[in-house]
Amino acid sequence: EEWGLESLEENAHSSTPCTKVFVNGVWMGVHRDPTNLVKTLKKLRRKDDINAEVSVVRDIRERELRLYTDAGRVCRPLFIVENQQLLMQKVHIENLNRAKEERAEEERKKAEGIEEPEDPDDPPPPRYEYQWENLIKDGVIELLDAEEEETVMICMTPEDLENSRLQAADIDPHENDTEADPSARLKAPTNAHTWTHCEIHPSMILGVCASI
Structure with a gap:
């Protein structure tokens, strides 16, 4: 109710x-x-x-x-897209790197046997934690199963998002391409779509475990 x-x-x-x-x-x-x-x-x-x-x-x-x-149900992660923009920002990458560096520093001190004396009046700050679960809680990555995937629009790369934004502004994204790169990945011609999600990596279409 x-x-x-x-x-x-x-x-x-x-x-x-x-x-x-x-x-x-x-x-x-x-x-x-x-x-x-x-x-x-x-x-x-x-x-x-x-x-x-x-x-x-x-x-x-x-x-x-x-x-x-x-x-x-088998769910797989995707970047969330709003207004043709990834919600994943530079600050999220910086948070992941900071947490990774602090974990590495802590493991290095343990391996070298370095123990810092604890002051009860001035305890050390807690280790900065930012992991995969935080990306989901912050609403930048979403887990979708096969049935829900049928109701969304998923682009393969952030470059496709850029091309869609340009096409929506009546700009040809390939007008400055002077010559074809023989080593470039072949892409089908795209139209200006309203994307809702973006692949983290094309190899994850079949899921993380299947791509290992």
Whole structure:
């Protein structure tokens, strides 16, 4: 009720078009504003208010909203794109590098047997922690399963995002290309799409484990 979900009994004889809501295949009720509901659920997932592995799939043609929380679904990570821009910024890379350097320094001191005396009045600052989980909690990386992938637009590289921005501004991204590079990767001609996600690396299309 808090989310505007109506029970099946309340809506049994209503002629108002509604979207059926399923949770793990069980019909839980109907909703009159599925667009807003999907936006809210994805915002909560990106803020880590609901689990990052919850899948939100909206089938507009069938008027269905399917939520999956069960185990056994294979999810893979993707960069989130908003307004044709990656949400992954330089500050996130700097945070990862800083945490990596502090861990390396701590391991070096342990290996060399260096122990710093602890002052109870001035304890050392806690080690800076920023890892993969923090990228998900900060809403720059999203985990999608195969079914939710069918509802999003995924570009292969950040360069494709740049080309789409140029095409949207009526600028030919290849107008300054004087000669073809024989070693360059061949690319199909692209149109100005509204991308929602970007591949972290093309080899991860089949998943991290399959690419090892």
